[in-house]
Amino acid sequence: MANLLLMAGVFLASFIVGYLLISKVPSLLHTPLMSMTNAISAVTILGALILFSVETSVIEKVLGALAIITATFNVVGGFAITDRMLRLFKEKRPTVNNP
Amino acid sequence: MTLIIDFSVILILIAGIWQFREPRRAKSGNLTAAFALTCAFILVLYRNGIMDAGVVVISLLGGAIAGYAVARAVSMIQIPAMVAFQHGAGGVAAFLVSLVELTRSTHALEPVSQVSGVLGLTIGALTFSASMVASAKLANRIRQTPLILPGHNLLLWWNIGGLFFVGVLSFYFTSELVLVLYLTQILMSVLFGILFSIRIGGADMPVLISFLNATAGLAASFCGMVIGNQLLIAFGATVAASGSILTHVMCKAMNRNLFRVFFPEQKKPPNTLQKEESSTALSSQCVVAETGVTDGEQGLEKAVAVILKAETVIIVPGYGMALAKAQMEVADLAQRMITMGKDVKYAIHPVAGRMPGHMNVLLAEAGVDYDMLVEMDAINPDFQHTDLVLVVGACDVVNPAAIDVEGTPISGMPILMAHQAKHVVCCNFDEKPGYSGVENPLYDKRNTIMLPGDAKKTVHQLLANLKDSKTQEVVVEKPASDNSAEAVNALASAKNVVIIPGYGMALAKAQFDVVELASLLEKRGARVKYAIHPVAGRMPGHMNVLLAEAEVDYDNLLEMDEVNPRFADTNVAMVFGACDVVNPAAIQSEGTPISGMPILMAHEAQKVIICNFDKNPGYSGVENPLYDSEKAIMMLGDAKVSAKALISSLRSMGG
Numbered sequence: 001m002a003n004l005l006l007m008a009g010v011f012l013a014s015f016i017v018g019y020l021l022i023s024k025v026p027s028l029l030h031t032p033l034m035s036m037t038n039a040i041s042a043v044t045i046l047g048a049l050i051l052f053s054v055e056t057s058v059i060e061k062v063l064g065a066l067a068i069i070t071a072t073f074n075v076v077g078g079f080a081i082t083d084r085m086l087r088l089f090k091e092k093r094p095t096v097n098n099p
Numbered sequence: 100m101t102l103i104i105d106f107s108v109i110l111i112l113i114a115g116i117w118q119f120r121e122p123r124r125a126k127s128g129n130l131t132a133a134f135a136l137t138c139a140f141i142l143v144l145y146r147n148g149i150m151d152a153g154v155v156v157i158s159l160l161g162g163a164i165a166g167y168a169v170a171r172a173v174s175m176i177q178i179p180a181m182v183a184f185q186h187g188a189g190g191v192a193a194f195l196v197s198l199v200e201l202t203r204s205t206h207a208l209e210p211v212s213q214v215s216g217v218l219g220l221t222i223g224a225l226t227f228s229a230s231m232v233a234s235a236k237l238a239n240r241i242r243q244t245p246l247i248l249p250g251h252n253l254l255l256w257w258n259i260g261g262l263f264f265v266g267v268l269s270f271y272f273t274s275e276l277v278l279v280l281y282l283t284q285i286l287m288s289v290l291f292g293i294l295f296s297i298r299i300g301g302a303d304m305p306v307l308i309s310f311l312n313a314t315a316g317l318a319a320s321f322c323g324m325v326i327g328n329q330l331l332i333a334f335g336a337t338v339a340a341s342g343s344i345l346t347h348v349m350c351k352a353m354n355r356n357l358f359r360v361f362f363p364e365q366k367k368p369p370n371t372l373q374k375e376e377s378s379t380a381l382s383s384q385c386v387v388a389e390t391g392v393t394d395g396e397q398g399l400e401k402a403v404a405v406i407l408k409a410e411t412v413i414i415v416p417g418y419g420m421a422l423a424k425a426q427m428e429v430a431d432l433a434q435r436m437i438t439m440g441k442d443v444k445y446a447i448h449p450v451a452g453r454m455p456g457h458m459n460v461l462l463a464e465a466g467v468d469y470d471m472l473v474e475m476d477a478i479n480p481d482f483q484h485t486d487l488v489l490v491v492g493a494c495d496v497v498n499p500a501a502i503d504v505e506g507t508p509i510s511g512m513p514i515l516m517a518h519q520a521k522h523v524v525c526c527n528f529d530e531k532p533g534y535s536g537v538e539n540p541l542y543d544k545r546n547t548i549m550l551p552g553d554a555k556k557t558v559h560q561l562l563a564n565l566k567d568s569k570t571q572e573v574v575v576e577k578p579a580s581d582n583s584a585e586a587v588n589a590l591a592s593a594k595n596v597v598i599i600p601g602y603g604m605a606l607a608k609a610q611f612d613v614v615e616l617a618s619l620l621e622k623r624g625a626r627v628k629y630a631i632h633p634v635a636g637r638m639p640g641h642m643n644v645l646l647a648e649a650e651v652d653y654d655n656l657l658e659m660d661e662v663n664p665r666f667a668d669t670n671v672a673m674v675f676g677a678c679d680v681v682n683p684a685a686i687q688s689e690g691t692p693i694s695g696m697p698i699l700m701a702h703e704a705q706k707v708i709i710c711n712f713d714k715n716p717g718y719s720g721v722e723n724p725l726y727d728s729e730k731a732i733m734m735l736g737d738a739k740v741s742a743k744a745l746i747s748s749l750r751s752m753g754g
Contacts, residue, residue, distance in 0.1 A: 004211045007324050007332055014333040017113060018340030024120045027633050027658050030345060030640030033119055034312050035182050036129050037341040040112070041189045041315040043136060043334035046143045047196035047322045052155050053147035060203060061151060063195050065158040071192035072162025073169075074185045079133040080170035081181065086126040088647035 032085045039078025045071035101146075102329070108142065109333045111135035116337065122653050139330045179308060179638040180238035186311045187230030193318035194223030194285060200325045202278055210270075215324035217266045220281060221288045223318040228292030230311050236296075237304060237637060244468070245300040252362060258291045295361055303718075304637045305349045306360045313342025345639050352633035352697060399557075402524045402548045403564045409486035409522065411442045413478065415515055416462065419492015419527055423554035429491055430465035432562045439565075440735055442714045444471050446478045446488075446515050448496040475515055477720060482516040490517060490525045492554045494532070498539045523547040526557040583741075586732045587748040589706040593670035596620055596627045597662060599699055600642045601635050603676015603711055604738055612742035613675055614649040619749055628655055630662040630672075630699050632680035663700045672704035676738045678717030681707075683725055693719045701725065708732045710741035 025033050048067035056064060112135035118128030149155050173181045197219035200212075235241045248254065265287065269280040299307045316338025323331025350357050406412070414433060420426055433443045445462060462472060473481075482488065490497055497517040517523055518541050525542065529551055532538045541547055550557045590596070598617060604610055617627045629651065635642045643656055657665075666672060674681055681701040685693040701707050707730050714735065716722050725731055734741040 003209075003327065007211070007327070007329070010329050010332045011320055011324075011336045014109065014336035015340045018116065018337035019344060021113065021116050021120075022337075022341045022344050025116075026120070026122070027348070027631065027640060028122060028643045028653055028656055029119055029125055030348075030633075031178065031182075031638055031644045032125060032129070032640070033341060034309065034345060034639055035178070035185075036115075036119070036132055037312060037338040038182055038185050038189065038315065040132060040136065040334050041186070041312070041319050041338040042192060043139065043331055043338075044189065044192040044196055044319045044322050046139055046328060046331050047200070047319075047326050048192060049140070049143050049149070049155065050147050050326055050328065051196060051199050052149050052151050055150055057203075060199050061154055063199050065154050067192045067195035067199075068155060068158035069162040069165075070188040070195075072159050073166040074188040074192065075136060075166070076163045077166030077170040077181075077188075078185055079129060079136075080167050081173065081178070082129045083126065084170065085178070085644055085647070086129055088644065088650075089122050089125070089653050 028089075032082050032089075035078055035082040035085060039075050039082065042071045042074035042078060045075055104142065105329045105333075108135055108138045108330060111138060112334060112337065116341075136334070139334070142330070143328075177238065178644060179304070179636075179641065180234045182638065183230050183234035183237055183308055183311065185230075186308075186315045187227045187234060189315040190223045190226030190228075190230060190318060192223075193315070193322045194220050194227065194288075196322050197223060197318075197325055198281060198285070200322075201281060212325045212327070213270060215321045217269060217281075217284065219318055219321035219325060220284055221262055221266065222314050222321065224285045224288035225292035225295075226311055226314045226318055228289040229296035229307070230292075230315075232293055232296040233299075233304065233307050233311060236300065237308075242300075245298040245303075247298045248294075251294070251298060255291070255294055255362070258287060258294060261287050262291060299360060303360050305634050305639055305641075306346060306357065308638050309342055309345035309349050310357070311342070313339050313346060316340075316342055349634055349639060398548050398550050399560055399564065402550060402561060405487055405522045405524060405548065406436065406561065406565060407439075409436075409441060411481075411485045412436055412444070412487045412489060413482065413485050413517075413520065414443065414445045414489045414491065415493050415497055415517055416445060416447070416491050417493025417496060419494075420554055421492070423492060423528075425491060425526075425553075425555040425558050426462055426465040428555055428558040428562065430462065430467050432489075432558050432565075433467070433471075435562060435565055437713060440713075444473050444478065444481075444715070446475065446482075446517075447472050448475050448493070448515050471715070473720070475513060479516050482519040485520040486522060488517040488520040488523045490523060490527065491558065492527055494527060494539060495537070497541055498537060499541055500537050500539065503540070504537075517541065518544065521546060524550060526550045526552075526554045526561075528552065528554070582732050582734055583744055583748065586708045586734060586745060587752070589671050589708065589732065590620060590625075590745065590749060591623070591752060593620070593625050593706075595665070595669045595671075596625050597630050597666065597669045597672045597701075597704065598627060599630045599632075599635075599672060599674045599677050599681055599701055600646065601632075601675065601677025601680060602637060602641075603678075605636055605641065605645055605676070607676060607712075607738040609675060609710075609737075609739035609742050610645045610649040612739050612746065614646065614651055616742050616746050616749075617651075619746060623749075625670075628657050628662065628665070630659070630701075631656050632659055632677070632699050635677060635680055659697060659699060666700040666703040669704040670706065672701040672707045674701060674707065674709045674711065675742070676711055678711060678715075678723055679719045679721070681725060682717070682719070682721060682723045684721050684723065687724070688721075691719070691721045693721050702728060702730065704730070706730050706732060708734060710734045710736075710738045712736065712738070 048064055048071055051064040112132055115128045115132030115135055118124040118131060197216045201216040265280055265284050269277055272280060296307060316335045320332050320335030320339060323335055414429060420429060436443050497515050499518040501514045523546060525547060530542050542549060598613060604613060620627050629646060631642050646656060679693055681699050682693060683702045684691055685696045685698045688694060702725050707725060709731055714726050726733060
């Protein structure tokens with residue numbers, strides 16, 4: 001029961017803190033934001049790793065490996081693409097006509 | 100102790116997100132978040148250890164290399180499709196982990212873990228399939244427009260019921276049977292994901308993709324609850340929060356509620372099955388072979404003249420078009436008229452053809468965009484403002500006797516109001532009444548031109564004659580070049596210019612030309628800003644990414660609330676491939692699908708140059724009165740071409 005409460009608490013707290021922080025993100029950055037959180041959602045890779053912390057059957061190995069591959073694809077691809085995107089967002093350069 | 104370490108890792112993640120509040124620090128924010136994930140990864144490795152190091156390392160490497168390679172290779176235009184695809188990959192991982200955790204424990208899982216496991220399974224699997232559909236739609240692998248199956252809502256509710264039932268059932272079984280239940284649950288979730296995403300299309304894609312972002316996070320969180328891992332729960336919850344916010348922002352920006360996006364109200368054809376049979380028979384009777392109507396040489400000339408003059412055209416296809424296999428010719432003719440600058444739509448009667456949605460299928464096969472196929476109730480009010488209706492093999496569905504005459508077999512049947520248009524050109528096989536035996540008074544009207552004969556041949560002749568009449572065409576195209584001159588004049592003297600990009604700019608890949616035009620204007624001393632509507636494009640912030648790719652400073656990308664007060668002082672607002680987001684009907688008319696949706700106030704500028712492909716309404720289907728305003732300078736056609744034309748004209752002016 002205590003365990004349930006802790007987990008629910010962690011979920012709620014993270015959700016609320018995330019909500020407060022992310023509602024401050026300007027719409028300019030919404031695509032990179034989604035791309036980054038998309039990479040973060042591949043945190044299931046932790047779950048996939050934990051699957052391998054005990055003895056596994058063949059079928060579990062296959063499913064686990066598949067989970068690791070897809071999650072790593074998501075996490076690496078997600079962060080890399082976000083980085084590429086953010087590099088495109090240029091800071092103000094000295095131009096003749098600025099307001 | 101473990102708790103404290105866990106919390107510090109979560110804090111690092113939060114610090115990463117914190118930095119996303121400023122564009123300048125977003126890049127390091129992204130790296131911080133990646134670092135947080137790496138910490139979590141190492142922590143789990145350290146705490147739990149690994150039994151099959153070989154398998155794990157190979158899988159890790161495989162996934163990482165594939166992920167990195169793809170991330171390097173995609174172009175910015177493919178980003179929405181790519182992000183959707185990655186959501187799907189996250190979904191797969193979530194449901195696989197949940198499945199293994201649920202099935203492997205010899206000892207019974209705690210009820211909490213079991214519930215979370217089933218939820219992780221369900222949400223992960225539906226995120227996977229829905230993301231694949233979304234990704235395919237965004238990559239144009241499948242049609243972007245909504246696909247609505249017969250009884251779609253009912254199917255969805257049954258599916259939800261089934262998911263609930265099997266999910267609950269699985270708590271009461273053990274051993275082999277429960278595995279079957281889990282697999283059923285996964286299959287049903289996959290089906291559910293397909294069902295609910297397949298009918299979302301076009302401008303609603305940003306809502307879908309944001310929603311899937313949230314579900315991917317939720318799936319990860321539930322996954323964490325099965326395992327009892329705080330890090331997984333916290334990271335997943337943050338993503339869920341982010342996705343929820345984006346979903347909310349997107350819905351608000353389009354004045355839609357989430358429920359309506361997923362369960363649209365519009366009823367498509369397949370609802371009136373009994374009526375269908377008789378009425379389809381009606382329309383088929385229209386074209387029953389019967390020869391001997393007067394030769395249409397004169398009629399053809401008249402018809403071509405009418406087509407050349409018409410600005411708005413509605414095509415009414417019927418089963419006769421199917422019989423004559425004329426859909427390709429009809430689509431060609433429509434395309435021809437569009438390139439001539441005409442506004443062309445198709446009016447689809449619910450019972451036209453031999454099966455529900457028959458006309459839609461045929462025209463789709465001929466490459467007609469779904470957006471151009473308009474249902475009866477939506478298009479009927481338009482007929483009275485339409486210059487020309489082209490009837491191709493339809494009879495009773497356009498018979499005004501159904502509403503004008505009492506006591507006929509078709510009295511009371513809803514029809515397409517073709518008779519209200521200024522001109523009607525009728526490409527039917529003959530003038531015989533249809534199955535009902537009711538003469539069609541439409542045929543005898545003064546403004547109706549009958550072109551009897553095989554529809555395929557007739558339409559082909561129309562098309563050929565249109566191509567021949569080059570002289571006429573110059574007349575049609577001349578105003579276009581005048582417009583370009585007018586646009587250049589407006590731009591040459593403009594001090595304040597606001598550029599409004601939309602999905603059309605993305606489609607035409609015109610961002611580089613738009614930016615070139617902007618810098619040219621800046622050199623001439625104008626101040627140029629970009630106005631970014633929150634839902635312009637196919638995902639949140641889509642326009643920002645495209646313009647950033649074209650090296651626009653982000654200081655020049657203004658959000659809606661910031662830019663709207665500026666329009667009053669703006670000399671020229673330039674619209675590139677945007678429609679609904681600058682449609683003043685949203686604030687001026689009540690009761691339209693976009694009423695109440697916040698828009699960019701382009702109509703307040705002194706002049707508005709509109710570089711859209713055509714004058715058709717946007718995704719909402721609401722006509723844009725801006726196009727007809729005195730301020731508007733229309734430059735129809737490919738946005739890239741229009742932008743290039745403006746650049747070269749401005750250059751030739753010198754300065």
